[in-house]
Amino acid sequence: MQGFRALPSVDQVLLSEMGRALVDSHGRAAVTGALRARLDAARDAIREGADGGAEAARLPHLLAADLAAAAQSKLRPMLNLTGTVLHTNLGRAILADAAIRAASAAMAAPLALEFDLGTGGRGQRDDHLRGLLCELTGAEDATIVNNNAAAVLIALNTFGQGRQAIVSRGELIEIGGAFRMPDIMARAGVHLVEVGTTNRTHPRDYEDAITPDTGLILKVHTSNYRIEGFTAEVPAPALARIAKKAGVVLLNDLGSGSLVDLAAYGLRREPTVAEAVAEGADLVTFSGDKLLGGPQAGFVVGRRDLIAQINRNPLKRAVRLDKIRIAALEATLRLYRDPDRLAERLPTLRWLSRPQADIAAQAARLAPQVAPLLAPHGFDAGATDCASQIGSGSLPTETIPSAGLRLTGKGGDAPDRLAASLRALPCPVVGHIRDGALILDLRCLDRDEDLLGALAAL
Numbered sequence: 001m002q003g004f005r006a007l008p009s010v011d012q013v014l015l016s017e018m019g020r021a022l023v024d025s026h027g028r029a030a031v032t033g034a035l036r037a038r039l040d041a042a043r044d045a046i047r048e049g050a051d052g053g054a055e056a057a058r059l060p061h062l063l064a065a066d067l068a069a070a071a072q073s074k075l076r077p078m079l080n081l082t083g084t085v086l087h088t089n090l091g092r093a094i095l096a097d098a099a100i101r102a103a104s105a106a107m108a109a110p111l112a113l114e115f116d117l118g119t120g121g122r123g124q125r126d127d128h129l130r131g132l133l134c135e136l137t138g139a140e141d142a143t144i145v146n147n148n149a150a151a152v153l154i155a156l157n158t159f160g161q162g163r164q165a166i167v168s169r170g171e172l173i174e175i176g177g178a179f180r181m182p183d184i185m186a187r188a189g190v191h192l193v194e195v196g197t198t199n200r201t202h203p204r205d206y207e208d209a210i211t212p213d214t215g216l217i218l219k220v221h222t223s224n225y226r227i228e229g230f231t232a233e234v235p236a237p238a239l240a241r242i243a244k245k246a247g248v249v250l251l252n253d254l255g256s257g258s259l260v261d262l263a264a265y266g267l268r269r270e271p272t273v274a275e276a277v278a279e280g281a282d283l284v285t286f287s288g289d290k291l292l293g294g295p296q297a298g299f300v301v302g303r304r305d306l307i308a309q310i311n312r313n314p315l316k317r318a319v320r321l322d323k324i325r326i327a328a329l330e331a332t333l334r335l336y337r338d339p340d341r342l343a344e345r346l347p348t349l350r351w352l353s354r355p356q357a358d359i360a361a362q363a364a365r366l367a368p369q370v371a372p373l374l375a376p377h378g379f380d381a382g383a384t385d386c387a388s389q390i391g392s393g394s395l396p397t398e399t400i401p402s403a404g405l406r407l408t409g410k411g412g413d414a415p416d417r418l419a420a421s422l423r424a425l426p427c428p429v430v431g432h433i434r435d436g437a438l439i440l441d442l443r444c445l446d447r448d449e450d451l452l453g454a455l456a457a458l
Helices: 010-015 017-026 028-047 052-071 097-108 127-137 148-160 181-187 203-209 236-246 273-278 304-312 323-335 339-345 347-352 356-377 414-423 448-456
Strands: 141-145 164-168 191-195 214-220 249-255 283-287 298-302 379-391 394-409 432-434 437-441
Touching: 010 017, 010 028, 010 052, 017 028, 017 052, 028 052, 097 323, 127 141, 127 273, 127 298, 127 323, 141 148, 141 304, 148 164, 148 181, 148 214, 148 249, 148 283, 148 298, 148 304, 164 181, 164 203, 181 191, 191 203, 203 236, 214 236, 236 249, 249 273, 273 283, 273 298, 298 304, 323 339, 339 347, 356 379, 356 394, 356 414, 356 448, 379 437, 394 414, 414 432, 414 437
Parallel strands: 164 191, 164 214, 214 249, 249 283
Antiparallel strands: 141 298, 283 298, 379 394, 394 437, 432 437
């Protein structure tokens, strides 16, 4: 049995053909650090009785594997076959090709972000999006921040700091990660005044709560849950009249606000931003990376004088957008100028409006091709009907008929074992477990070969 002398030195490995190749790929510092860690592990193994020659023979392969794993980004592309189109944990909306090209161009060269090419003086970064937002929503003006929570925060802080904000008790929502509307209001320096009850709020509740200390009335679209049965809420037009009479700001937070009528795509109707503006809200806030189908962003649209006040708030610089997202958003918003081809060009709408018959045909086509790839591992695949959802808090009770693959195996833990194996693939595949099987919903799978190629790595 060979001992420590069988192990090579650090310099021997670095000067070898394999070592030089690894240094070219990963850099000398990374290779040296990984090599020393592997040599320490080999010495520990020898102390426990392992053969030094065997440890030395394994060293090159283990070292290369360590370096490859360390170099691999944790932000790997993957296949979202969960059935949730706008999956928050998977990055929400996939950008349109036009937005990807625009973002790439913004990364590759200087651009007139805050530079007026006409005058040669300083410009405003919001100007690249302001005109499009006003055109698409009917608002007088618009400003842009890094997400919708920031949009609500800066609006509340601008008009309610040290003052009161009135909101219906039934609209004090919590979004992902235990992020609650009352917490946002507190951070904005606003004193929360709850009115009504969980299920019923009336105009008099708002009217009775207004005092000289009232800064604004906040209406929150409850996009991530529904209260049904004996309910009542004050519609936005009525709230607008109450706010106007009292001389306070009405802020309508639409959350995942859509720029188009989803009913045209076979989905349940949601209020659009243009409708919220027309109903009299002074300010409307909504997201860029949900139903709009763009990158993460938050928008505030509404009265010109109020938008000007928000832009003077020192918080604006802290929550502003970078050039890459502005470029991607501009390209995304331009797609809405051509509604006839919007679903064709915008992945979010394309997937949401995809006919079940089309997905079922894909499932029937893929099942006999996927089954042989899984069989050596003790699993089988068959086509199945399933139900998709929009996700990201949008239309939480609405499901969309879909189809996919039902993957089964022996043992009660078979779905979990297979799910773990698919997550470990070079291109991870993520589905959902239901009724003792792993379901791969194909709604968001554009090309058969993407799934077949990913599963081939099993």
